[in-house]
Amino acid sequence: MNGPLRHARHLIRVAALFVGLFVVFLFAKAALVPKDFGLYGHYRPSALAANTTRELSYAGRAACVDCHSDVEESRKGSKHARIGCEACHGPLARHAADPGAQAPVKPDPRAFCLGCHAQNVARPATFKQVDAEHAQGEPCSTCHGPHAPEKGPKP
Amino acid sequence: MSESRRDFLASAGKLLLLTGPAALAFDFVVSGRAQVAPGYSAREHWWGMLIDIEVCIGCGKCVKACKEENGVPEGPYFRTWVERYHVAGGVSEHPDVDSPNGGLDGFRERYRAGDGAKSFFVPKLCNHCATSPCVQVCPVGATFESPDGVVLVDKDYCLGCRYCVQACPYGCRFIDPRTNTVDKCSLCYHRITKGLTTACCEVCPTGARQLVDLKDPKDPVHEFLRTHKVQVLKPQLATGSKAYYNGLDGSVR
Known part of the structure; x- marks a missing residue:
């Protein structure tokens, strides 16, 4: 075989190798990238929900006032009225869920x-x-x- | 075919121009309401923080509460910290800055009154930039701006490559020695999606830190921003920072 196609077989082999590798890449990408990746942006949407699962340490002032409205009343008009309860008494989410489980810090x-x-x-x-x-x-x-x-x- | 090459090229060009906006619109429709927690739709919020330097007393309660709430490791690792600035002569390119243990135990008096310098506390945290440099460099999409404007980390996806730690111009990221992945302020995402405020804002005794929702027209932040001279850190970097500082001195970096 002479002429310009003398080395065609070499080229075809290389081309076939490239196509093969590309197909492997496509399969690997489909298998490894989560299905919903990129739904909101360049990240996994499930990471949003994962960031919300952490347990609370601080119950929040509203939870304190639910039971201790008398204390809330005594603080009205004072310079300390705006301070969150847990700023001084420590984190009390477990206390808010079950008062016996955790005692407020004095x-x-x-x-x-x-x-x-x-x-x-x-x-x-x-x-x-x-x-x-x-x-x-x-x-x-x-x-x-x-x-x-x-x-x-x-x- | 009656269509000339010129007509063909013109219509193809128009079509090409339209695909960008169309793709964006399609993405928006597909992503829907971004429901990340029960009763919480991310698209209805745009979170940030308001920090009033004029009333910060440097008690360090925010630092302590943040560590407690988020399980931040002991030692020199902080999601939020407080710095003390001491600016001699009133104007200085080189202020004296200290932050012993991140301000967690408060600040011992180091300076004396009437030394001709100004002194003040600056609480720092992730600025939750709208166009974050840290997000842009992540090679795997493990850190991102959420639809409600919070810069979050996907801990299961993070490689621990530290690109983002270097990219953050505010020094707000660190590598958690327990997991070897990156950690940073999440704006207490587990709290704000339940309708609570962040741990640091919960315990701040003077209201120097306030969580703000810029998409909520009833949030007092709008009135505050209208009536006060507010600045963000390093505005020249155009990071779209959402940590707004009232009374920010030029010496603060």
């Missing part, structure tokens, strides 16, 4: 208060801050009930 009536109210130049100047002398060694709760600190000690 924070230390001095060290805990200083976490927010210790003097610090980086804090906004308008925010109430106390120096070491202010309490004279007494716990803050002696004069300030934590739920409504400006209304004197807790009754």
Whole structure:
């Protein structure tokens, strides 16, 4: 065999190999890529639902108020009224589901208060801050009930 | 055939122009309401966060709550953290920044009043960019912008290649040493899809952090954005950040 098609067999073999590999690639892609991949964007849509399954640690203020409306009432009008219950009493999702399963944290009536109210130049100047002398060694709760600190000690 | 080559090319060109929008429209119709949790339709929300530096007191409750709620590993791994800025002379390209243990235990006084510097706290978290650099570099589609505007991670799909960790201009990603996959703020996706706020916003005592839904016309964020001078971090990068900072100083990076 002479002429321009002298090496045709070599070319056909290579071409067949390419086509074969491409078919393998198509099968592999169909098998490996999840069916709904790309439905909303370049990701698996099931990842959205997977991100919602985590269990709660914090129940949220509404859940607290469901039972403890008296505490909510006592805080009205106070500077501490807007603070979420779990900011001081710790995460309480298990307590909200079953009150016996988890006890709310009762924070230390001095060290805990200083976490927010210790003097610090980086804090906004308008925010109430106390120096070491202010309490004279007494716990803050002696004069300030934590739920409504400006209304004197807790009754 | 009466059609000339010119006519053919013109109509083919028109058809080609239409396929792009048509494909987009088709995608939108197919994706439907994106129901990701019972009673929650992702297309009806567009989440972001409002951070008011003027009222942040650096108590670190957000950092602690985030670790607790999301099972963030112990040690120097944070989905959210608080930085303290100390800007000597009032104007500085090189502010003094510290964040001991991410601010988790609060900040010991380091500076004295009247030293001629300004000092303030800046809470940081994933900015949930609308056009995220981190999403663009993921080679496998394991991180993405959800239809409700939250940048999420598909932990089962992540290879742990760390491209996204480098791509994030805000340093908001880390590799979880337990799984060797990437982890970051999910804006408490498991909470916001149930109608709750994020853990950090739940415990913030001064309201310095607020979860906002920009698609909800009743959200107070719209009024806030209209009446305050608000900025995002690194606006020159055009990341479409949705973490809006009130009272942001130019020294903050």
